Amino acid sequence: MMTTILALELIPDGEAEHWGGKATNLGKLMRIGVGVPPGFCIGATALDRAITEAGIDREIGSIASSLNYEDFADVETKSRCIRELIEQIAIPPDIEEGIRTSYNALVSESNRYVAVRSSVAVRGTLISSFPGMMDTYHYVLGQDEVIEKVRECWASLWSARAVHLRHHRSIPHTQAIIAPVVQLMVNADSAGVLFTANPITKDRSECIIEANWGIGESVVSGRSMTDSFVLDKGTCREKQRAIAAKNLMVVMDDGQGRGRKEIPVPADRMKEPSLSGDKLIELCEAGRRIEEHFDAPVDVEWAYQHGKLFILQARNIRNLETP
Numbered sequence: 001m002m003t004t005i006l007a008l009e010l011i012p013d014g015e016a017e018h019w020g021g022k023a024t025n026l027g028k029l030m031r032i033g034v035g036v037p038p039g040f041c042i043g044a045t046a047l048d049r050a051i052t053e054a055g056i057d058r059e060i061g062s063i064a065s066s067l068n069y070e071d072f073a074d075v076e077t078k079s080r081c082i083r084e085l086i087e088q089i090a091i092p093p094d095i096e097e098g099i100r101t102s103y104n105a106l107v108s109e110s111n112r113y114v115a116v117r118s119s120v121a122v123r124g125t126l127i128s129s130f131p132g133m134m135d136t137y138h139y140v141l142g143q144d145e146v147i148e149k150v151r152e153c154w155a156s157l158w159s160a161r162a163v164h165l166r167h168h169r170s171i172p173h174t175q176a177i178i179a180p181v182v183q184l185m186v187n188a189d190s191a192g193v194l195f196t197a198n199p200i201t202k203d204r205s206e207c208i209i210e211a212n213w214g215i216g217e218s219v220v221s222g223r224s225m226t227d228s229f230v231l232d233k234g235t236c237r238e239k240q241r242a243i244a245a246k247n248l249m250v251v252m253d254d255g256q257g258r259g260r261k262e263i264p265v266p267a268d269r270m271k272e273p274s275l276s277g278d279k280l281i282e283l284c285e286a287g288r289r290i291e292e293h294f295d296a297p298v299d300v301e302w303a304y305q306h307g308k309l310f311i312l313q314a315r316n317i318r319n320l321e322t323p
Contacts, residue, residue, distance in 0.1 A: 020119025
């Protein structure tokens with residue numbers, strides 16, 4: 001019987017159909033010594049079991065089979081019904097206790113916040129990511145909120161966007177899996193993405209880095225202007241930079257003591273580079289190392305906290321062809 005909850009560093013290669021692509025890749029990164037925030041993953045069978053034991057599997061199947069993909073309102077309404085069923089689901093007691101115990105072991109008095117992220121795959125295929133389709137929750141605090149966000153993460157498998165994407169790609173809904181990842185939260189000073197090949201020109205000799213202040217959500221979502229750097233991958237020499245007038249950043253909601261909020265970038269930091277030259281070199285070197293172990297150009301999400309680099313995700317760059 002497959003283990004339900006596992007520390008990220010223990011997740012083996014070749015089991016993305018149970019742990020999802022994100023968690024599997026994070027496990028690989030941790031084993032090669034890349035700085036990944038510690039955490040754990042709740043395997044795909046947890047949701048399967050919760051749905052079955054709650055007796056809602058047939059109801060979900062019935063709603064899914066009645067979807068009219070030509071009518072966006074129909075998909076939105078019916079997918080919301082499925083999400084609401086999952087968000088109210090009773091988690092089997094042993095799984096819930098495992099999540100609570102794993103959370104307690106992960107956090108400390110100095111760092112009590114975690115992020116709950118989605119790790120996905122499609123059974124019987126090599127598909128192990130749906131960028132931007134599932135939900136991520138930042139600055140989650142306490143056992144009860146972790147349990148709540150795990151349910152919401154599960155439910156995001158049935159967002160209207162995800163449902164439409166699976167239909168468009170002829171993926172049966174029953175083959176899609178989601179395995180929530182719970183990691184210590186990186187309270188980032190700056191964050192962003194790194195590509196170890198140029199995704200626009202397809203030039204594999206370049207590294208592209210996009211960055212902003214705060215956590216990386218503003219970069220990944222495209223909600224803010226971002227700094228952009230082009231480096232020679234072989235030497236990590238900077239070739240080009242474009243420092244944007246960055247308009248907003250995402251930080252912890254201090255007023256609530258949890259969660260995230262968008263704030264304007266302070267005027268004195270809007271046109272200040274969000275990365276120094278030494279950090280650009282460190283990122284380029286980290287990207288080369290990850291690319292070597294993945295044996296392919298990679299798309300990496302990263303964050304700096306108090307000068308320390310953390311890698312939050314890595315995956316192969318899709319649709320990359322040699323120019």
